[in-house]
Amino acid sequence: MSGEQDVRPDLRAIREAAARIAPWIHRTPVMTCAALDERAGARLFFKCENLQRVGAFKMRGASNAVFSLSDEEVRNGVATHSSGNHAQALARAARNRGVAAHIVMPDNAPAVKRAAVAGYGGRIVPCAPTLAARESTLWEVVAQTGAAFVHPYDDHRIIAGQGTAALELLEEIPDLDAVVAPVGGGGLASGTALAVHGLAPRVRVVAAEPRNADDAFRSLREGRIVPSEDPRTVADGLRTSLGVRNFAILREHLDRVILASEEAIVAAMRLLWERAKLVVEPSGAVPLAALLEDAGELRARRIGVILSGGNVDLDRLPWGPAPATGRSGG
Amino acid sequence: MSGEQDVRPDLRAIREAAARIAPWIHRTPVMTCAALDERAGARLFFKCENLQRVGAFKMRGASNAVFSLSDEEVRNGVATHSSGNHAQALARAARNRGVAAHIVMPDNAPAVKRAAVAGYGGRIVPCAPTLAARESTLWEVVAQTGAAFVHPYDDHRIIAGQGTAALELLEEIPDLDAVVAPVGGGGLASGTALAVHGLAPRVRVVAAEPRNADDAFRSLREGRIVPSEDPRTVADGLRTSLGVRNFAILREHLDRVILASEEAIVAAMRLLWERAKLVVEPSGAVPLAALLEDAGELRARRIGVILSGGNVDLDRLPWGPAPATGRSGG
Numbered sequence: 009m010s011g012e013q014d015v016r017p018d019l020r021a022i023r024e025a026a027a028r029i030a031p032w033i034h035r036t037p038v039m040t041c042a043a044l045d046e047r048a049g050a051r052l053f054f055k056c057e058n059l060q061r062v063g064a065f066k067m068r069g070a071s072n073a074v075f076s077l078s079d080e081e082v083r084n085g086v087a088t089h090s091s092g093n094h095a096q097a098l099a100r101a102a103r104n105r106g107v108a109a110h111i112v113m114p115d116n117a118p119a120v121k122r123a124a125v126a127g128y129g130g131r132i133v134p135c136a137p138t139l140a141a142r143e144s145t146l147w148e149v150v151a152q153t154g155a156a157f158v159h160p161y162d163d164h165r166i167i168a169g170q171g172t173a174a175l176e177l178l179e180e181i182p183d184l185d186a187v188v189a190p191v192g193g194g195g196l197a198s199g200t201a202l203a204v205h206g207l208a209p210r211v212r213v214v215a216a217e218p219r220n221a222d223d224a225f226r227s228l229r230e231g232r233i234v235p236s237e238d239p240r241t242v243a244d245g246l247r248t249s250l251g252v253r254n255f256a257i258l259r260e261h262l263d264r265v266i267l268a269s270e271e272a273i274v275a276a277m278r279l280l281w282e283r284a285k286l287v288v289e290p291s292g293a294v295p296l297a298a299l300l301e302d303a304g305e306l307r308a309r310r311i312g313v314i315l316s317g318g319n320v321d322l323d324r325l326p327w328g329p330a331p332a333t334g335r336s337g338g
Numbered sequence: 339m340s341g342e343q344d345v346r347p348d349l350r351a352i353r354e355a356a357a358r359i360a361p362w363i364h365r366t367p368v369m370t371c372a373a374l375d376e377r378a379g380a381r382l383f384f385k386c387e388n389l390q391r392v393g394a395f396k397m398r399g400a401s402n403a404v405f406s407l408s409d410e411e412v413r414n415g416v417a418t419h420s421s422g423n424h425a426q427a428l429a430r431a432a433r434n435r436g437v438a439a440h441i442v443m444p445d446n447a448p449a450v451k452r453a454a455v456a457g458y459g460g461r462i463v464p465c466a467p468t469l470a471a472r473e474s475t476l477w478e479v480v481a482q483t484g485a486a487f488v489h490p491y492d493d494h495r496i497i498a499g500q501g502t503a504a505l506e507l508l509e510e511i512p513d514l515d516a517v518v519a520p521v522g523g524g525g526l527a528s529g530t531a532l533a534v535h536g537l538a539p540r541v542r543v544v545a546a547e548p549r550n551a552d553d554a555f556r557s558l559r560e561g562r563i564v565p566s567e568d569p570r571t572v573a574d575g576l577r578t579s580l581g582v583r584n585f586a587i588l589r590e591h592l593d594r595v596i597l598a599s600e601e602a603i604v605a606a607m608r609l610l611w612e613r614a615k616l617v618v619e620p621s622g623a624v625p626l627a628a629l630l631e632d633a634g635e636l637r638a639r640r641i642g643v644i645l646s647g648g649n650v651d652l653d654r655l656p657w658g659p660a661p662a663t664g665r666s667g668g
Contacts, residue, residue, distance in 0.1 A: 043457075059616075285393055327653075
């Protein structure tokens with residue numbers, strides 16, 4: 009990424025991203041569910057990014073990054089390391105632009121996500137499931153191919169793209185009191201913070217995080233990035249720690265981080281399937297989980313909730329009854 | 339139901355129903371999914387009635403029936419027999435109107451559906467799982483309570499209400515070649531046929547049915563109602579045979595019935611969960627299943643598909659890996 013492009017996006021940049029990616033993404037619906045409102049004691053407006061192309065908001069950022077690159081920059085394709093939705097999104101966005109995508113994936117990534125990347129024409133480069141292995145493999149790939157690296161979250165074009173979800177949400181439901189987004193690396197959370205700050209500065213911006221991977225909570229409290237070490241959470245999309253650009257934006261524009269237990273995440277995910285009829289992955293259920301556990305001053309408010317994604321292995325659902333034999337047989 | 343009200347609904351009646359029920363239902367989104375289009379070899383527009391209140395289109399007909407009754411007629415509440423979504427819908431609609439709902443349910447109805455009826459304040463009256471027991475129990479309840487009987491499908495107010503889904507679909511996507519709805523008792527299919535015939539007579543109306551419960555297919559071929567006997571299909575909402583009013587309408591306005599095998603129904607349901615991220619019940623997956631198995635002249639067309647509902651027991655999903663011990667333990 010060239011230095012001159014690396015400028016923190018403002019509302020105008022997010023609007024430009026929205027126009028740039030419009031042909032390549034769904035404008036996702038905003039859903040309400042009386043049963044969930046009753047449980048939460050609040051009025052919830054779900055921005056259904058699980059219904060987004062490739063099943064996650066990541067399509068927004070990846071599309072903005074891929075279509076922001078010049079013909080020269082993108083000539084040898086794009087590359088990234090990702091165990092999940094960014095991988096699928098970048099592969100799909102690259103196919104849309106007609107260039108190659110080299111995706112470094114840990115060899116323990118869910119089969120459903122590997123199959124999806126391959127289905128979108130991405131070239132999968134396996135690596136050991138450590139951050140060091142991911143990064144070294146990625147740089148080998150970039151050196152060999154000349155592909156442009158698109159970081160999953162610590163990238164201002166990615167952040168601007170992810171901010172378009174909150175932009176659409178606020179355009180459709182302007183009178184919200186707060187918007188809650190899950191936070192892992194912070195691409196969605198920081199994009200949401202910038203969009204809300206730019207469009208409706210009186211609306212609070214809240215990030216939701218698994219209690220077992222609470223690096224954003226601790227980082228913002230301590231005023232420096234405090235990475236999670238080996239976080240154990242069912243919310244596989246949120247095991248990543250905050251990126252540098254993401255932290256800087258959240259530090260300035262985030263009102264609060266709310267936390268969710270593992271039990272609450274699974275219960276919230278199941279509620280979304282059972283009552284809202286939406287297939288949402290564990291990471292996408294974290295905001296509802298945190299609101300159900302600890303709404304605090306958000307109770308009785310009108311809250312936008314970004315359901316970030318819906319990519320789940322249907323053979324490995326996190327609720328019972330599923331005896332160990334059944335799971336290992338999958 | 340008094341004789342003078344028992345008039346086959348036309349487009350105007352369906353529009354009146356739409357206005358009557360608007361405060362009580364969701365205007366559901368129409369979704370598209372490139373992966374499913376590719377599989378079907380057609381452009382599919384999914385009308386998401388699984389995202390409807392109570393998780394099924396049944397809320398439309400039940401609301402129209404309950405709010406069509408006079409204060410006098412509804413004074414002692416409403417009653418019906420139903421093993422499923424009509425039960426929930428009538429309970430919810432009655433609560434919306436502030437009257438009682440007496441729901442005769444077979445004692446083998448799924449726990450999730452019983453719990454939902456109770457949650458909406460319905461009074462469940464259990465009966466043996468035979469049609470004879472359902473009907474005799476219902477008439478006892480009606481005699482005891484003076485409640486107004488609202489039939490699940492063989493009722494013109496119900497049919498008009500169900501027709502509002504296709505009305506919304508055609509308002510949003512006018513240039514369809516066909517609309518496909520599942521057919522069981524025929525409430526949705528006949529309402530869809532009337533709406534499409536009234537609004538866009540050049541659009542074909544197709545009903546989809548499990549091959550193992552193909553009474554609509556046979557009835558329309560033979561020109562008389564030929565009930566299914568003990569149909570065995572995973573699509574529990576479509577085991578019912580056609581009603582008299584429903585048959586009369588379908589005979590006049592339906593273009594074709596397409597059939598789906600059990601394997602195709604489960605596969606289509608899983609595809610909808612996995613690729614479209616929508617929780618759809620087996621009955622709701624029957625149109626896609628039939629299109630994937632036997633699109634025939636519908637291939638390459640623009641097809642509206644009504645996803646009729648999403649009420650599923652998440653502990654008893656029809657796909658593997660789920661060893662017998664795990665299922666019986668649920």
